[in-house]
Amino acid sequence: MPFHYVTGKWSPSTVRDLIRNSLIVGEKRYGERSEGKHRRLDAQGWRYLDESDLDANDDPKTTRNPAHVVISAASGADPMIPKSLHSEIQAKLELRGHSQRGIPRARDPAKYPLSGRVFDLTDNCGSLMYGATQSGRPLHKCGRYMSTGGSECNNNAVDAEALLGHLLSSLFQSVRPLFNIGDLGAELTRLALDELASEPSGGLSELEHVEQKLDKLKYELNVIGRNLARSVDEEAYNQIHLEFTRVKNEIEQLDNRRGELLKVACQRKTCDDIDREVEMALSVLNDIQRLAATPGGSARNTQFARET
Numbered sequence: 379m380p381f382h383y384v385t386g387k388w389s390p391s392t393v394r395d396l397i398r399n400s401l402i403v404g405e406k407r408y409g410e411r412s413e414g415k416h417r418r419l420d421a422q423g424w425r426y427l428d429e430s431d432l433d434a435n436d437d438p439k440t441t442r443n444p445a446h447v448v449i450s451a452a453s454g455a456d457p458m459i460p461k462s463l464h465s466e467i468q469a470k471l472e473l474r475g476h477s478q479r480g481i482p483r484a485r486d487p488a489k490y491p492l493s494g495r496v497f498d499l500t501d502n503c504g505s506l507m508y509g510a511t512q513s514g515r516p517l518h519k520c521g522r523y524m525s526t527g528g529s530e531c532n533n534n535a536v537d538a539e540a541l542l543g544h545l546l547s548s549l550f551q552s553v554r555p556l557f558n559i560g561d562l563g564a565e566l567t568r569l570a571l572d573e574l575a576s577e578p579s580g581g582l583s584e585l586e587h588v589e590q591k592l593d594k595l596k597y598e599l600n601v602i603g604r605n606l607a608r609s610v611d612e613e614a615y616n617q618i619h620l621e622f623t624r625v626k627n628e629i630e631q632l633d634n635r636r637g638e639l640l641k642v643a644c645q646r647k648t649c650d651d652i653d654r655e656v657e658m659a660l661s662v663l664n665d666i667q668r669l670a671a672t673p674g675g676s677a678r679n680t681q682f683a684r685e686t
Contacts, residue, residue: 404457408449413440570652585639
């Protein structure tokens with residue numbers, strides 16, 4: 379008998395399987411799901427696979443067997459919850475999961491930027507279309523077709539890249555007439571300059587003040603040093619030396635403050651910084667045009683899509 383190995387990690391499906399586990403009401407069940415590649419459980423024993431057991435690519439899919447096929451027996455343990463409550467939970471679980479059952483989940487949601495926004499309107503179907511890869515080609519496929527194995531809907535699909543390109547192109551063409559690139563750049567520059575002007579300007583003026591005072595003190599220190607060298611008695615030497623030490627310490631303190639202010643000044647935007655930022659912002663429009671016109675653009679520009 380084949381075994382189904384699991385990773386042991388918790389996931390939404392782990393919680394769902396625990397809720398469905400009949401041991402909680404003191405029952406053991408066999409054959410609730412079938413995933414065999416050649417045979418499946420049936421009320422009479424076993425049967426070969428038929429079309430209902432295959433997906434759109436003719437690969438065997440995991441199916442839940444009807445109640446009359448499942449084999450049940452007492453587990454020998456006392457129920458942990460009433461059977462009526464367990465049945466009510468199963469009914470709610472069945473109702474909530476009906477529209478999603480049988481539809482594979484995409485491993486990389488960024489591969490399908492329009493996921494959850496595309497609907498199949500063919501013959502009034504109205505089903506949400508899900509991202510799927512077929513022969514290496516990303517598509518949006520009808521959810522009703524995938525969940526019913528093709529019994530309730532045709533195999534309707536649309537090229538995911540072509541649809542994304544069409545949408546981006548349509549959006550750009552709709553927005554583009556509303557502005558002029560030059561006017562937009564000028565407005566962005568004005569906003570950046572307004573933001574810069576609103577920042578405290580005391581840092582730069584204090585820096586200029588500190589630098590001017592440093593120049594003055596360094597000149598005074600040089601004069602005091604010459605006088606110190608020319609002192610003729612010990613008392614004059616000691617007084618001049620004290621003044622020399624005081625000015626020297628003040629210079630060291632101002633020099634440290636100057637270093638702090640320089641760091642602040644380097645963090646502030648300059649006109650060159652603003653021009654670069656405006657240019658980068660305007661380049662996004664060109665990127666949208668490029669993505670819309672490039673086959674496979676979204677797949678190769680996932681990082682761009684996440685950043686913008």
